Amino acid sequence: MHPQESMSVISAHSSVTDRRLSSLLRHLNPSSSSSSSSSSEMDSISASPTSGFDANSVFAHVVRAPEDPILGVTVAYNKDPSPIKLNLGVGAYRTEEGKPLVLNVVRKAEQILVNDSSRVKEYLPIVGLADFNKLSAKLIFGADSPAIQENRVTTVQCLSGTGSLRVGAEFLAKHYHQVNGSFIFFILFFLFLRTIYIPQPTWGNHPKIFTIGGLSVKTYSYYDPATRGLNFQGSMYICFLSCYDDFFFGVIGLLDDLSSAPSGAIVLLHACAHNPTGVDPTLEQWEQIRKLMRSKGLLPFFDSAYQGFASGSLDADAQSVRMFVADGGECLVAQSYAKNMGLYGERVGALSIVCKNADVASRVESQLKLVIRPMFSNPPIHGPSIVATILKDSNMYNEWTIELKAMADRIISMRHKLFEALRARGTPGDWSHIIKQIGMFTFTGLNSEQVVFMTKEYHIYMTSDGRISMAGLSTKTVPHLADAIHAAVTRV
Numbered sequence: 001m002h003p004q005e006s007m008s009v010i011s012a013h014s015s016v017t018d019r020r021l022s023s024l025l026r027h028l029n030p031s032s033s034s035s036s037s038s039s040s041e042m043d044s045i046s047a048s049p050t051s052g053f054d055a056n057s058v059f060a061h062v063v064r065a066p067e068d069p070i071l072g073v074t075v076a077y078n079k080d081p082s083p084i085k086l087n088l089g090v091g092a093y094r095t096e097e098g099k100p101l102v103l104n105v106v107r108k109a110e111q112i113l114v115n116d117s118s119r120v121k122e123y124l125p126i127v128g129l130a131d132f133n134k135l136s137a138k139l140i141f142g143a144d145s146p147a148i149q150e151n152r153v154t155t156v157q158c159l160s161g162t163g164s165l166r167v168g169a170e171f172l173a174k175h176y177h178q179v180n181g182s183f184i185f186f187i188l189f190f191l192f193l194r195t196i197y198i199p200q201p202t203w204g205n206h207p208k209i210f211t212i213g214g215l216s217v218k219t220y221s222y223y224d225p226a227t228r229g230l231n232f233q234g235s236m237y238i239c240f241l242s243c244y245d246d247f248f249f250g251v252i253g254l255l256d257d258l259s260s261a262p263s264g265a266i267v268l269l270h271a272c273a274h275n276p277t278g279v280d281p282t283l284e285q286w287e288q289i290r291k292l293m294r295s296k297g298l299l300p301f302f303d304s305a306y307q308g309f310a311s312g313s314l315d316a317d318a319q320s321v322r323m324f325v326a327d328g329g330e331c332l333v334a335q336s337y338a339k340n341m342g343l344y345g346e347r348v349g350a351l352s353i354v355c356k357n358a359d360v361a362s363r364v365e366s367q368l369k370l371v372i373r374p375m376f377s378n379p380p381i382h383g384p385s386i387v388a389t390i391l392k393d394s395n396m397y398n399e400w401t402i403e404l405k406a407m408a409d410r411i412i413s414m415r416h417k418l419f420e421a422l423r424a425r426g427t428p429g430d431w432s433h434i435i436k437q438i439g440m441f442t443f444t445g446l447n448s449e450q451v452v453f454m455t456k457e458y459h460i461y462m463t464s465d466g467r468i469s470m471a472g473l474s475t476k477t478v479p480h481l482a483d484a485i486h487a488a489v490t491r492v
C-alpha cells in the first residue's frame with residue numbers, strides 16, 4: 001500500500017474510533033463536551049426518533065395487549081412455582097405421566113424421511129405437497145367419495161387448522177358473492193352472503209380468524225347451560241315484561257337461528273368434538289341441520305380439528321362432513337393434524353373446497369393460490385411429509401389408528417374417573433355431562449369465580465369459562481381436581 005494511502009486509512013480509522021469514543025463518553029456522561037463538530041453530529045443523530053439514543057420510541061403509543069385467553073393460561077401456569085400445579089387450559093394431549101406425546105408412528109415416519117438422502121428442502125408449490133393434499137381429502141371425505149372421484153374437490157395445504165380457516169375466510173370474503181341479478185339483489189347478497197354464523201360458544205379464535213379474514217361474524221345458539229347439552233330446538237322460556245305486566249313465551253335454539261339466517265349465509269360447523277362444550281349433535285340432528293341448511297342455501301364451513309380424537313374412529317368422526325358431501329352440495333372443510341397425529345408445532349393442515357364440478361374446483365384452486373401466495377408464499381415441507389408417509393402406507397396407517405384410539409380411550413377413561421371421584425365426594429350437582437360430553441374438553445359449568453378460586457387455592461389452571469382439557473388429566477391428578485371442584489361448588 002502507498003504510504004499516503006495507508007495514512008489516510010489510519011486517519012479514517014482513527015476518526016471512526018474518535019467518534020465511537022466520544023459517543024461512549026457522551027453516553028456515560030451526557031454533560032461532557034467534545035469537539036463542536038462531532039457534538040453537532042451527535043445532536044442530529046439523537047434527534048432522530050429511530051436512533052438508539054432517543055428514549056422516545058416511535059412505538060411509545062403502543063399499548064400492551066392482553067394475553068390470549070387460552071394460551072395466557074399456560075403463561076400464568078408457567079409462573080406458578082407450586083409443585084401441585086395442574087394445567088388443564090391448553091388443548092394438548094398428555095400421557096398418564098403428564099408428558100407431551102410423540103406418536104411412535106410419527107417417530108418412524110421421521111426416521112424414514114431422515115434416511116432418504118434423495119429428499120431435498122426445496123420450496124413446495126403454493127398449494128403444498130400434492131400427496132398430502134390427496135390423502136387428506138381421502139381421510140376426511142372417505143376413500144370412495146364420489147366428490148373426489150369426480151375431481152370436484154380442491155385441497156390446499158395450510159398452516160394447521162387455524163391457517164386453513166384463515167385461508168378459507170379470505171377466499172370467501174373475496175369470492176363468495178353473486179353479482180348477477182338486480183341491483184337491490186346485489187346489495188342484499190353483498191350484505192348477507194359474506195356473513196358467517198358461528199356457534200355460541202365456540203373456540204375463542206374463530207371470531208378473530210373470520211373477522212380478520214374479511215367476513216362479518218354472527219352467532220347461532222348452540223349450548224344450553226341448563227341441560228349442559230345441545231340447544232337444538234330451543235326451550236320454552238318465560239320472560240316477564242314489566243311494562244305490560246305480562247309474560248312472554250319464546251323458543252330459541254340452533255334450528256331457529258339457522259332458519260332465520262339470511263339465505264346464502266356461511267355457517268361454521270364443528271365436524272366433531274365441539275370446542276369448548278364437548279357437545280355434538282346426534283346423527284339424526286345432523287341430518288336435520290343438513291336438510292335445513294341445504295333448503296336455505298346456507299354454505300357449510302366445517303372445522304375438523306379432532307377427527308379420530310372424539311370417538312377413536314376416523315370414519316365415525318367424519319360422518320357429519322360426509323353427510324353434507326353425499327348430497328352433492330358444496331362446502332368447505334378445514335383439517336388439522338395437531339391433535340390426531342400430535343403434530344401441534346409442525347403446523348400441518350389442509351383446506352378443502354367441495355365444488356359442483358371439476359371446472360369450478362380448478363378455478364377455485366387458482367384463486368386460493370392468490371390468497372396463499374402473499375400470506376405465507378408456500379407451506380412447510382416436513383410436517384406434511386410425515387403425514388403423507390403415514391397415510392400412504394397401510395401398516396403405518398393402522399399403527400396410527402391404534403395409537404389414536406389409545407389417546408381417545410385414555411381421555412374417555414379420565415371422564416369416568418373424574419365423574420366417579422365427584423360422586424364419591426358427594427359433590428352437589430349433576431355431573432353426568434362429564435361422561436356425556438365428547439372429545440378433548442369438558443365444559444364443567446363452573447363459573448369464573450369458582451375458576452379463580454380453584455387456581456388460587458388449588459393451583460389448577462383452566463379457561464375462565466370453566467373448560468378443562470381432559471387430555472391434561474391423569475389417574476394421579478384426578479383426586480386433586482375432584483377436591484378442587486368439590487371445594488369450589490360448596491364454598492364459592
Ligand SMILES: Cc1ncc(COP(=O)(O)O)c(C=O)c1O
Binds near residue numbers: 337338
Ligand atoms: C375447534 C378448533 N379449531 C381449530 C383449532 C386449530 O388448531 P391448530 O391451528 O393448532 O390446528 C383448534 C385448536 O385448538 C380448535 O379447537
